[in-house]
Amino acid sequence: MRQTRPIQLLAALAVAGGGLAATAASAGAVAVTVSGDDGRPVAIAPASPPALRNLRPQVGVTADPGTRYAVAITGPGGRQAANPVVCADAAQPSTLQTFFRGNGAYGVAVTTFAATDTACAAPIGPAVTFPFNVAGRVVLGRVGRFELRDPGSAARKPLALPVQVDPGSQAREIRFALNGRLRRDGSLRGRSSTARFNATNGTASLLFPGPGRYTVVARDAADGVQTPWSAPLHVRVVAPFDLSVVRYTDRSGPDFQVFCQIREGGAATGIVSVALAGPGGPFRGLGRARINGDGAFGAKFTARRAGNYRLRFTYRGGNGLVTPGVIVSRFTVGTAIVSG
Numbered sequence: 001m002r003q004t005r006p007i008q009l010l011a012a013l014a015v016a017g018g019g020l021a022a023t024a025a026s027a028g029a030v031a032v033t034v035s036g037d038d039g040r041p042v043a044i045a046p047a048s049p050p051a052l053r054n055l056r057p058q059v060g061v062t063a064d065p066g067t068r069y070a071v072a073i074t075g076p077g078g079r080q081a082a083n084p085v086v087c088a089d090a091a092q093p094s095t096l097q098t099f100f101r102g103n104g105a106y107g108v109a110v111t112t113f114a115a116t117d118t119a120c121a122a123p124i125g126p127a128v129t130f131p132f133n134v135a136g137r138v139v140l141g142r143v144g145r146f147e148l149r150d151p152g153s154a155a156r157k158p159l160a161l162p163v164q165v166d167p168g169s170q171a172r173e174i175r176f177a178l179n180g181r182l183r184r185d186g187s188l189r190g191r192s193s194t195a196r197f198n199a200t201n202g203t204a205s206l207l208f209p210g211p212g213r214y215t216v217v218a219r220d221a222a223d224g225v226q227t228p229w230s231a232p233l234h235v236r237v238v239a240p241f242d243l244s245v246v247r248y249t250d251r252s253g254p255d256f257q258v259f260c261q262i263r264e265g266g267a268a269t270g271i272v273s274v275a276l277a278g279p280g281g282p283f284r285g286l287g288r289a290r291i292n293g294d295g296a297f298g299a300k301f302t303a304r305r306a307g308n309y310r311l312r313f314t315y316r317g318g319n320g321l322v323t324p325g326v327i328v329s330r331f332t333v334g335t336a337i338v339s340g
Contacts, residue, residue: 029064030110032130037167044108049131055100055222056168057132059108063090068113068120072127075101075134087113087120100134100168100222107131136227138172138218139164143235148208151240151325154263159235160203161195161216166227169220172197174204176235180215186229188217208237211267211321239264241315241325245296253333254304258311262295262322270318274299279307291318303333 033041034050035057042050059082063069067090075081075098082096098106111127113120141162149156165172177192195204195216208214216233219226245261262268271290275283289297303309310330317324 029067029112030069030128030130031062032108032110033060034058034108034132039167044130044132046128046130049105049133051133051135053134053136054167055134055136055220055227056170057098057134059096059098060093061085061096061108061110062093063088063110063112065090066115067124068115068117070111070113070120071096072109073098073106074109075099075106076104077101081106087118090115100136100225102225103135103227105131105133136166136169136220136222138166138220138227138230140216140218140230140233143233145236145238146208147323148211148237148239151242154244156207156209158205158207159237160198160201161206161233163197163202163204163218165197165202166220166222169222169227171221172218173221173226174206174216174218176206176208176214176216178209178212178214180217180232182215182217182232186217186232188215206235211237211239211264213237236320238320239267239322241268241322241327243313243327243329246311246329248331249298255300255302257298257300259298260289260296260313262291262297264322265295266293268295268315268318268322270316272297273314273316274301275312275314276301276303277310277312278303279305279309283310283312306333308332 032044034044035054036042037053041060044050059073061071069088069090071085071094073082073096079101081101082098085094088094108130109127112124113122114124143161146159174195174197175188175192176195177188180192181189183189195206197204214235214237216235218230219228242263243260244263247259248256249259250257268291271288273288274286276286277283286299286301289299291297310328313327315325
């Protein structure tokens with residue numbers, strides 16, 4: 001009776017040791033790789049799962065000769081993430097295309113069988129799982145300030161924003177909004193605009209309707225599943241100081257009035273300094289005109305001599321949405337006529 005417990009303990013250890021040996025043998029008999037972000041295969045060690053941004057990596061499975069094997073790949077939540085290999089001969093390595101099931105942990109479960117077990121009915125040991133992690137994310141390039149058009153031109157130009165997308169992504173969504181605010185999931189609240197992505201040069205084309213502070217977010221998708229939204233990018237969009245209208249409201253002289261409209265309307269604030277130069281003479285200040293809420297201002301001046309005149313408008317900047325600038329407008333005074 002005194003020898004019963006030690007004998008039973010040794011027997012239990014022998015059984016446990018046999019199970020561990022079978023697991024180790026199963027792991028050692030199989031090599032599993034996953035394609036990394038650069039497309040090259042990365043060996044998976046069960047103890048140190050590789051981390052990928054690749055949304056749809058390929059998994060390679062190779063088994064030692066003299067065995068058969070089965071493979072099943074699962075993604076987050078245990079969802080099937082590839083077409084399974086039911087029963088393969090070790091002489092035929094397998095390549096499996098994974099499906100994107102969202103960011104998180106993926107597992108490649110490999111079960112081995114004896115070479116004579118053509119139906120793969122009796123596993124040599126428990127399945128060995130080779131894990132890897134997918135953390136897809138879009139990275140937006142940094143933009144300090146963007147001028148939405150060239151000085152003197154009314155045509156807006158798009159911002160070519162660098163976008164670093166995930167390998168294996170099949171689609172992406174890039175959205176932006178003026179003074180955009182974010183929901184908890186990182187998406188934009190309310191209305192937003194969509195930017196087009198150019199896969200050839202890896203940029204998104206953002207055409208802004210006007211100056212302001214814009215928020216940009218993006219996400220990738222594959223197999224109908226989206227990655228989380230990117231970290232928000234804030235872009236300060238400015239416009240050059242330009243006048244869309246210079247109109248003389250009193251053309252009878254010698255006292256005249258001029259009405260001016262800034263191209264970006266209400267985006268500009270502050271004051272404009274106005275100076276006049278007569279025929280062959282230097283500029284002399286006429287005063288400062290305050291910009292109203294519509295981006296308009298006016299000035300009065302006197303021109304008693306016929307000839308060519310110049311009006312100079314100097315804007316030193318107000319709220320930072322319209323850049324400082326100087327515009328010179330030329331006109332001719334004839335017989336009580338002003339022509340721009």
